[in-house]
Amino acid sequence: MKIHFKSSVIMAGVFILGCTSACSVKNKFNEVDVEVKNNLEFNRKEIVSIPSAKLSGLLKNTSEKNVRVKIQGTKDYLRTQWIDYNHDGNGDELLFEVDIKANSVVNYSIVSDTVKVPESKITTYSRFVPERIDDYAWENNKVAFRAYGPTAQQLVEEAKEGGTLSSGIDLWLKKVDYPIIDSWYKKNVESPGYYHIEHGEGYDPYHVGASRGTGGTGIWEEDSLKVAKNYISYKTIATGPLRTVFELTYAPWSSYGVSETKRISLDLNSNFSKFEINLRSDKKIPNYTLGITLHEKKGEVNINKLNGWFRHWEAIDNFFVGEGIVLAPEWVETAFANDSKTPDQSNLLIVTNPEAKLTYYAGFAWTGSGQVSDVNQWDEMLIKQAKIIANPLRVIIK
Template identity: 80%
Template sequence: MKIRSQLSVILGSLFVLGYASGCSVKNKLKAINVEVKNNLDFNRKEIVSIPIGKLSGLLKNISEKNIRVKFLGANEYLRTQWIDYNNDGKGDELLFEAEIKANSVAKYVIVTDIVKEPESKIRTYSRFVPERIDDYAWENNKVAFRAYGPVAQQLVEEGKEGGTLSSGIDLWLKKVDYSIIDSWYQKNVANPGYYHIEHGEGYDPYHVGASRGTGGTGLWEKDSLQVSKNYVSYKTIATGPLRTVFELTYAPWSSYGVYETKRISLDLNSNFSKFEVSYQADKEIPNYTVGITLHDKKGEVNINKPKGWFRHWEPIDSAFVGEGIVLSPKLIDTAFVHDSKTADQSNLLILTNPEDKITYYAGFAWTGSKQIRDVMDWDEMLDKQAKIIANPLEVKVIK
């Protein structure tokens, strides 16, 4: 009886182990391998996007909240972000930050797990700002921008104080890697003009006025630039650790009746906002123009049409700011400096061949942030951005 009892225990234990082992095999975490190839001769650290269709097998009966990404062979997970473009509550693409050495391939694996991802104060961010009339502001750990809304326009047109009439893009010079938008606006409410003064995190000394700022658009015709007024509506699509995305829509403008929507995104670690502009017009337009303000014309301009980048380098207070626009050379018609005696009308202008859509990158770097030291550093950054646009990372999903 004792032997039979012991045998029953052993058999029972083997059954439990076998059942557990079978469950383990059955419920073993599925995985999708991803290879990211860098064809350029410098290291790259960029946001990679995986469409939802590539992950359908992994997401079967699993919440997208449990998707994790890591280097192949590593233990720690990377930060990820889902983008829901159609606002249906489901992610349309998965983002993660890839690091790839020059002329190399980096391998990653996507799995399911309930272990939390690492958290950080370093992130992207954007929002509508009703406490400052109706700005729309966006930032990452490198740079910050803002655009102006319809109420700010209305105040100017009614002759009231505090408004801004401009479709130019404003720059905020920050020297910290954490988010400053909420803090600066909050402190500006209590102390008007706060963010125009340096308090240790950076400040906003950049004047836009009726100029193009950095990345504002228009139509050039008969030695004159026709431009839109302030945006009339906005839509926040995403904000998170890796990318912020939103849209600004403008009322019909110019004698051509241009209807314009700008989808703007900013990735972590990038000095450049991506502008994806869709537009229609009542009649064929002569060109589509992107510009950079020349302020008081004390700066230096570099027009590099063959590579598709355009630079302005200027002193602001005790430091320097480099502004730039980068786009595919195939889109460019011509580029030139428009020197005007009228305030805020001197701009570096890039005329592009008209299409229904255009993509360009506009950004800056400030010596006060220690991101660059001089104009050569800024030119190098622009040159790399042009190469990145021409040679996107090659992403291969292996199921």
């Protein structure tokens, strides 16, 4: 057998309740009413997902492009986005953003209309970047990340300049809410090293090297971390105003022959990328470990195994960066700061039970962006993210 993992399903995100037999004919074919409940003690601005199957009645009489969402009792339509996971031309789920106060309920209506919804420069984005070897980069209005591809790996292995050998996750410290990926890469072609210098929009001072960056993975064994090399293929699933989704696939690595596909998504207004990991292995693996680089080991670590959040807080140039990983605590075996004398091998490590599938969130906040001003505010963001994972919005399709 190739897979030797325990099966496990954890609700992380939005919990969807199907339409009951009480659904009216009106709602099925002209309007779908949706109730969204926030049962936490703080306001939540999140993306809700409705499977297209729940809108089949409405879609019999209209096209996806004419589907609109509004708060009941209002006239203004919200921004929406369809996700087509298999690229067959049909949306698999409809996304819209909700803004719900603490311990509150908001009702929405999904209808058909041809009124144009205003566009915004605030969006999510991801793409393969051939002009910088073969990076894959993604961003929203808060944060930006990148991963490294096979050509960058090949350059290192052939002792040529310009390559990067790492399956760690890089951070780009942006301070503006509009997209910067295309602009920074274009200017970097014109002026090499451009995005490593602050020009008013932020910059990339974050060193990954062979470390885990923020959210890279491995297997912890015999006091060392076994890791994959660069991704070997990518698949862009969606980009749009509310969510970007893509997949990175890695060649088998370690003596266990571990293959992994990472489905990564980033929602508007979130500081955390969602990682959905699918694992395959030739034989049973001892663990699956997540990491955050400790760089020069001058930062501060906070390990909260009970609630499933783990963070690093460090000075970079004249500001501070908080990095963090959040996941369901029942998946965590142990966590510790590994102090190594080998460059780039000191990481905050979260050792999880080996699973065929694992979901976690990795992200950051930079004081230069104004999103946080101190470590206490970063801890509060992590605490809220852990509560959000444990208490998804309750969505009822009426």
